[in-house]
Amino acid sequence: MSAVVSRIREPLIEGNKSYHDITEDLISPTEKTPSLAWVIGLILSLSFLTFGVFCIAWTIWFGIGAWDLNRTIGWGWDITNFVWWIGIGHAGTLISAILLLFRQKWRTGVNRAAEAMTIFAVLCAALFPGIHVGRAWVVFYFFPYPNTRGxxxxxxxxxxxxxxxxxxxxxxxxxxxWYTGLVPDFATVRDRASGVRKKIYNFLSFGWTGSAKHWQRWESLSLVLAGLATPLVLSVHTIVSFDFATSVIPGWHTTIFPPYFVAGAIFSGFAMVLTLMIITRKILNLQEYITITHIESMNKVILLTGTIVGVAYLTELFIAWYSGYVYEQFAFYNRVFGPYYWSYIGMMSCNVLAPQIFWSKKLRRSIFWTFFMSIFINIGMWFERFVIIATTLARDYLPSSWSWYDPTWVEIGIYLGTMGIFFTLYLVFTRVAPVVAVAEVKSILKSSGDQYIGPNAHAHHHDHAPVAAKMDFAAASMVDDTAAKMAAAAPVLAAAASEVSAPVASVQDDLKKVEGIGPKIEQLLKAAGVNTFAQLADAKVPFLKSVLEEAGKRFQMHDPTTWPDQARMAAEGKWEELKKWQDELDGGKL
Amino acid sequence: MSANKEVLFGLYDDEVVMMDAVKKAKEDHLDIMDVYTPFPVHGLDPILGLSESRLHIAGFVFGALGTLTAFLFMTWVFTRDWPVIFGGKPYWSVPAFIPITFELTVLFASIGMVVTFYTICGLGPGVTSPCLDERITDDKFCVAFNTDGYSESQIDNLKRFFSNTGASEVHTKVI
Known part of the structure; x- marks a missing residue:
């Protein structure tokens, strides 16, 4: 039995979907004629893109003098935009890699689009170093290659x-x-298509068959790539922050930059994911796959990283004062009270103060507020980079060389141009590939579909267990549902739970194989909805304790600590290992 | 490509039923050619008797190659080929080599593993695999037997196996 039903989690797939429904819902947007909204969006994006290309050509033709940078302020909008885009490009890999390692199932709803976003954002970012060096035609000097100069x-x-x-x-x-994740989904598109379309997707899907061995390797590959991408994603913005931190400019030369930049990057990346996903789910009708629960999870990450960023801002201020170093002190005084004070206010209010509204569950689950806040954060994070770069450079060591900087239309045009590139690529992506990972969503259906968990779990059984259904609903909507709280509802829920698992599992395992569980406790567990080894393996120890405690004094002395691990072995068929371990255990206790 | 194979396959509507069927097939010592599913089914590998993937070993080897390439190359450049003093630091300034060494380790490991993956699976741009049923990438779970040289009774036996284990459809196809 692979389906693991947790009553503590909320459903991630709504609408009582079957596997075929998932295919239908997620693939069909690539098969229909584009909607009017899409066409208008594409035309708008393409016009921005065209203007951006024009401005880049202008820059290359006339040189970066067209940007009004000067010898004091050598980095302006170019590097601000570069860091901003790189930051946005952090959420995708974070969602797909770190959340994969943490086994966060909600990632399956958003990972595909977030990864696409990452790739497009990094492309936009990479443009800036390429053009800000001035002579774009010798940009290959960046790379180490055998040359004639030595x-x-x-x-x-x-x-x-x-x-x-x-x-x-x-x-x-x-x-x-991203592409390896797409291959099985392209195969699904291929098998629904005909004619030229089939040929194209046959090419894109690399001849994927869905063989068990291929899936096994595919999962192994995903896991190792996730393991590699996790330190990678942390390293990228760390190294971007080194661009500043290893210099001797006051206000840049700080050791807090790496963690501060990484938190900021995740923060802004999630904001952009939310901006895009809220629009995408609405236009492509994906509300049942990208649910309020997904949005809430992302808002929690935003709240956390926003607060980390806030702590970093305050730490910087404190350390500047505490260091006793007059240039450092002035750099920060200048950020807050100098001529660019408005950008500091923008940064503080958008990044630190505003996201605090997400302490409220109601606002975290509100589409309107989330969208509003995501735009706010995108703006705030742009200001952060502007504060760090332009404000700091404007007032350096020598007052005689202090300067002022405003962007020219060319710089603004290039920035809008990168927006154009980003949205054009994203819009094309929504037409070519399924925006939600089809195979991965299918693989969590039985553990996260709303017919299996949550308030609608037993739509077919309403007549039999109306009370149970209500109780389960109450449990599902608890604010921070801890296992301890669940305990209170356990006896009544028991009935609900057996209903919940009914459509999933007619299979029942012999839980007595787990040392420490006898026939009585097995009955208790099964009544609480734990029918199989896999379910027991997934159960939390406090939950098991609460089941035992509810059942009365006789059971309270039992210690379920090792049960999930024992059950894991049983579920995976590692009987010999289990036997060996049980020999070491004393009545199922460590 | 190899000669055509005659394949008898059953389609199941649910992975749990399919896994029970695979278990049964193993008990009956039936020689399963392959199992095809629309998504990775956890717990299938041990039942099917698939050994654990060794792909991560390739990842390690390529990663180590990346580490060595980056570190040795930078060492060679700054100590042998063209030594330059930067900021009064030694020629061989190891701490400064760490970021690039790390990046190339990740890069080599990733590219190496992905290429290995597609190579050993026989997948890649332009590959067209024979398709048993188009619904396998949608919602059907397929257990396939290679019935080349099977007698009438053996094939009947397999068909009985499919109907006993709850397959929703049984087909034959030459691929």
Whole structure:
């Protein structure tokens, strides 16, 4: 039995879907004629893109003098936009890699689109270093290659070069990860298509068959890529922050930059994922796959990372004062009270204060507030980079060289152009590939479909157990449902639970094989909805304790600590290992 | 490609039923050619007797290759080929080599593993695999037997197996 039903989790797939419904819902947007909204969106994005290309051509033709940068302020909108886009490109790999390692099932609803977003954002970011060097035609000087100048190599000790390696690696690995995830879904598209379309998707799907061995390797590959991408995603923005932190500019030369930048990147990335997903789910009718629960989970990440960023801002201020170093103190005084004070206010209010509204569950689950806040954060994080870059440079060591900087229309045009690139690619992506990972959503259906868990879990059984259904609903909507709270509802829920699992599992395992569980306790567990080894393996120890405690004094002395682990072995068929372990255990206790 | 195979396969509507069937087939010592599913079914591998994938070993080897390539190359450049002093640091400034060494380790491991994956699975751009049934990538779970050289009674036996284990459809196809 692979289906594991947890009553503590809320459903992630709504609408009582079958596997075929999932295929139908997620693939069909790529098969229909584009909607009017899509066409208008594409035309808008393409016009921004065209204007951006024009501005880039202008820059290359006339040189970066067109940007009004000066010898004091050498980095302006270009690097601000670069860091902003790179930051946005962090959520995708975080969702697909780190959440995969943490076995967070809600990632399946959003990972595909978030990874696509990552790739497009990194592309937009990579544009800026390419053009801000001025002579874009010799941009290959970035790379170490045997040349006629000695050969004279690039400086491998420079953070700017590390950045080049970090971003190219990040882009490549994200692309491989994303495409490997897409291959089985392209096969699904292929098998529904005909004619030229079938040929194209046959090419894209690499001849995928769905063989058990291929799936096994595919999962192994995903897991290792996730393991590799996790430190990678942390390294990328760390290295971006080194661009600043290893310099000797007051306000940049701080050791807090790496964690501060990484938290900020995740923060802004999630904001952009939310902006896009809220629009996408509405237009493509994916509300049953990208549910309020998904949005709430992402808002929790936003609240956490936003607060980390806030702590970093305050730490910076404190350390600047505490250091006693007058240039550092002035740099921060200048950020808060200097001529660019408005950008500091924008940063503080959008990034630190505003997300605090997500302490309220109601606002966390509100589409309107989430969308509003995601835009706010995108703006705030842009200001953060502007504060760090332009504000700091504007007032450096020598008052005689202080300067002022405003962007020109060319710079604004390039920024809008990258927006155009990003949205054009995203819109094309929504037409070519399923925006939600089809195979991965299918694989969590039985553990997260709303016919199996949550308030609608037993739609077919309403006549039999109306009370149970209500209780289960109450449990599902608890604010921070801990297992301890669940305990209170346990006896009544027991009835509900057996209903819940009915459609999933007619199979029942002999739980007595787990040392420490006798026939009585087995009955109790089965009444509480734990029917199989897999379910027991997934059960939390406090939940098991609560089941025992509810059952009366006789059972309270039992210690279920090892039960889930024993059950895991049983579920995986590792009987010999289990036997060996049980020999070491004393009545099922450690 | 190899000669055509005659394949008898059953389609199941649910992975749990399919897994029970595979278990039964193993008990009866039936020689399953392959199982095809629309998504990775957990718990199937041990029943089917698939050994654990060794793909991660390839990942390690390629990763180690990346580490060595990056580190040795930078060492060679700055100590042998063209030594330059940057900021008064030693030529061989190991801490500064760490970021690039790390990035190339990840890059080599990822590319190497992905290429290995597609190679050993026989997948890649332009590959067209024979398709048993188009619903296998949708919602059907397929257990397939290669029936080349099977006698009438053996095939009947397999068909009986499918009907006993709850297959919703049974088909024959030459691929």
């Amino acid at each position: 050969p004279l190599w690039v400086n491998f000790n420079s953070p700017l070069l590390w950045d080049l390696f970090a971003i190219s690696t990040y882009f490549t690995v994200s692309l491989l990860f």
